Each structure stands twice: as structure tokens, then as C-alpha cells.
Amino acid sequence: MSTGPAERPRRLRTTPAMRDLLAEHRTHPRDLVLPMFVKERASEPVSLPSMPGVVQHTLDSLRRAATEAAEAGVGGLMLFGVPEVRDAVGSCATDPEGILNAGLRALVEEVGDDLVVMSDLCLDEFTDHGHCGVLDGAGRVDNDATLERYQDMALAQAETGAHMLGLSGMMDGQTLAVRQALDNAGHTDTSILAYSAKYASAFYGPFRDAVESQLQGDRRTYQMDPANRREGLREATLDLVEGADVVMVKPAMSYLDVLSDVAEASPVPVAAYQVSGEYAMIEAAAAQGWIERRRAIEESVLSIRRAGADVVLTYWATELAGWLR
Template structure:
């Protein structure tokens, strides 16, 4: 390579058209997935205090919101359910007439070209807020939880979910869900595995939104230590071996190094979840005038794509899609 002055990298940065032509990473509405919270029995929508611009939706409202996302070029939504009642086992998770199941049917009927993905976990449905069935000592019983997750995934697939996304971080859950889906005739339903899900401080706003804060203890015994990158790859590769079709890293920005390593190691489609805490940091800084929201959001989402994400799940999806258009 010639040295300066013959080599001048600024030559390719001078005009917008030329900059676009040599851009290495693209960001488009088709890369995004919008998370939606649907609450059983709710009429209309209600704001979530910890997440400005994000609401809990009733059935009619979630159909409208999904339609608006689709009109902006966003190809998929992912649903999180809030039941009317909770119990120790989270039985509402696999209720065929539950909030998510009803929403899947309603959205797919109204917007048949929109992909409706579903989060598969029990934390929104249990009265203790943990992601599985508890033992007498209060710890989560990994193996007993697997059957419940399988039931939930089958119920979502029966309702018409385009893919199911287990987020519980139980060992062996991808294989258990794959077997349950296959046994019930849903061999073509993909699994998007939350494979590297870290025990993160950035989940606080989501837990308020979904009503899933643990009543005691924390989730560090099953979610990953933020210090461990090699273990993240082990988790991902185990999920791939159990039949995951897409793997996910969550959160996104604090774990871009993990995201890159996962993409290089698997060459599978990789998703990244830009979580509630990441969302509200930008919102808060923009509200005080410390940064420009549009510029910060698009830069952040582009960085997630550059690190290896084929799919970005983000609460900024609708705004980003409008800005990109």
C-alpha cells in the first residue's frame, strides 16, 4: 500500500453518495425486530413508566402497533405476555387462550406477511418472578422446567408463531423444545435461542414492563456471568448442537465482542437484543440535550450490525425505520 501523500483515505469520505458506495455495514428496517408487550384483559394501551415511548398493549392495540411496524418495513415483532393472574408454575404461559396466543392469532390474521415471534419463558407468568419451577429450597429446578417450556413453545406454535425464542437459560431447553415441537407436528417451526444471555443490570426497565422482577434472590444461577466470553461460546455451541436455528446475544452493546465471536464461531444467523436499559440510556441523554437521539440510535444499531448481528431486536425499531426511510 502506498504511503501518504499518495494514499489519502479522506478521498472516499468527501460526498454522501461516495461514502454510501463504500460503506461496509448497512442498516435497514428489514434488519429490525420490534418487541411488544401484550397484557391480558387490557383495553387500549398504557405507558410503561421506565421506558418512554413504550406501552403495554391490549389485543386491538397490539394489532395496530404491529401493523404500523410492518408498514415501516419492519419484518417481525416479538411478543411478551402479561397474564391476568400468576401462579408458582406459570401455567398462563401455555394457556391456548393466553395473552400471547390470542395476540399471535390476531396479528397474523390482520397482517399475514408480518413474522410474529414469541418469547418463551416463565418469568412473566410465575408469582415469584423466576424463569422456572422452584424446588422447596427456592432454587430453580432446571430439569422440571424443561417440560413447561416445551408446552409453552407448542402452544405458541399452535397459535401460529413464526418462530419461538426461549429466553430462560435453562440447560438443555433448546433440545427439549425441539423435541416437543417435532412431536406435535411443528418440525418446521424455528427456534431462536437466547444462547448468550448475561445476568445484566440493563434488564431493569424490561422487568417493570413485564412485571417479572424476582420476588427474592436473582437470576445469576442461570443467566451468564458478564465476565465470561469463552463460556458464552460454549453456551452458543451447545444450543446449536441441540437444534437452534438462530442464536442470540443479550444485551447488545456491552457484549459486542461476544457478538463478533459468536458470528465467527457459528456462521449461523445471529440476533442481538438491544435491551430496555440500553434504550432508556439514549432516551434519557437525549431528553437532557446531551446527545442527538436520531444520530445516537442509528450509530448504535449500526455498531451492533457491524459486530455481527443479522437481526437487531430493539425498542427503537419504529423510530429507526422512519429515520432510515
């Protein structure tokens, strides 16, 4: 009589129903946040060659896309602005009528509380040098002077009705500075999403096209070194102490180890951003017929959830939510 293996894990994979019943992790539409771009004075949506399917919106197309996302069941929207004029201190970022703040008001008017409306709180889209902060006399990013600009941005964005502010600049002390500014102005219900472990990654290239970045050089003096894992948890811990309501790891797929570390330690929800380069690579490979597009999208987002993300920012949010429903 032949003997087989003592254990047969394959018994739990025999049918789709069996696999679905026993899946350890799932993605739900409400786990997803759609990043969006709104361009000042655009007369029609502008396609982005490096990000097929993603556009710079007009205010009208932004509203339509927000409604589509809400109907698909997406959980939130993250808005980035593309201004027409930039200067050294990013003046448009704090202008109540600037494109980002106007776009936030449009989203709040369109979807109300059906989705979480999130705003990007950073200066890089608005400065003529492309850095995430203001520069000192030697051309270096001045951390503490930048915090003052972030406080002004936070107040302007909170006034639009944005529910959650995404602090993406990687300045030391930014979470505490913004929390204090919001509370002192009575915006105690406005939440903070801290981009806690944001790495100086090669995978941001298409995003810089999307926001028409003016950056010369790099951001390695304030964004994190891709070699460092422990530092990611340190940064997240600092943001938690400073009052972050949600912490984030960015990029997602190349930093799943950091995401796992942060998720295991964090007492608050954890987000991860599937960035533009990750999106572009899958779209490019799928266009060549080298991978199955839908399976690759679903698997990539599931891997981020499996590593511990409660929330995933992805440019496929609306499409993926439709599939999941």
C-alpha cells in the same frame, strides 16, 4: 516541494455519496425486530415511564402497532405477555386463552406472513416468584422440571401460528427439549431462536417494569456472568448442536465482543437484543439534550450490525425503519 502522507484514507470520506457507496455495513428495515408487550384486560395502552414511547398494549392497539411496523418494513415482532394472575408454575403461559397466546393469534391474524411473528418462551412473566423456571423444594430453579414446562409452552405457542419461538430462559438443554416436542407434535416448520448468550445484566431493569416482574433476588445461577466471554461462544455452540435455527446474544451493546465471536463461528443467522436499559439510557440522554437522539439511535444499531448481528431486536424498530426507508 512538500511531501504529504503516502496514504490518504480521507479521500474515501469526501462526500455523502462517497461515504454511502463505500460503507462496509448497513441497516435495513428487514433486519429489525420490534419487541412488544400485551397486557391482559388492559382497556387502553399503558405507558411505561422507564421506557418513553413504549407501552403495554391492548389486543386492539397491538394489532394497530403490528400493522404500523409492517408498513414501515420491519422484519419481525417479538411478543411478551403481561398476565393478570400468576402462580408458581406460570399456568397462564400454557393456557391457550392466556394473554400471550391470545396476542400471538392476534398478530398472526393481523400480519400473516408479512412479518415473522416471534413469541417469548419463558416463564418469568407468568410466575409469582418471577424466575424463569419452576422452583424445587429448596427454592432453586429446577432445570429439568422447567424443560417440561417449556415443552408445553412451545406446543401452545406453535398452535397459535407463531413462526419462531424465542427460548429466553437459559435452562441447559432447552433448545433440544423444545425441538423434540415440536417435531413430535408435527410442528417441524416452527423455528427456534435460542437466547444462547444471555447475561445476568443490570440493563434489564426497565423491561422488568414492562412485564411487571415479581422477581425477588437475581438470576445469576442460570443467566451468564458478565465477566465471561468464551462461555458465550460455548453456549451458542451447544444451542447449534441442539438444533437452534437462530442464535442470539443479549444484551447487545455491552457484549459486542461476544456477539462478534458468535457471529464469526455460527453457520446460522445471529441475532442481538438491544435491551430496555440501552433504550432507556439513550432516550434519557437525548431528553436532556446531551446527545442527538436520531444519530445515537442509528449509530447504536449500526454498531450491533457491524459486530455481526444479522437481526437486531430494538424498541426503535418501527421508527428506525421509517428513517431508513
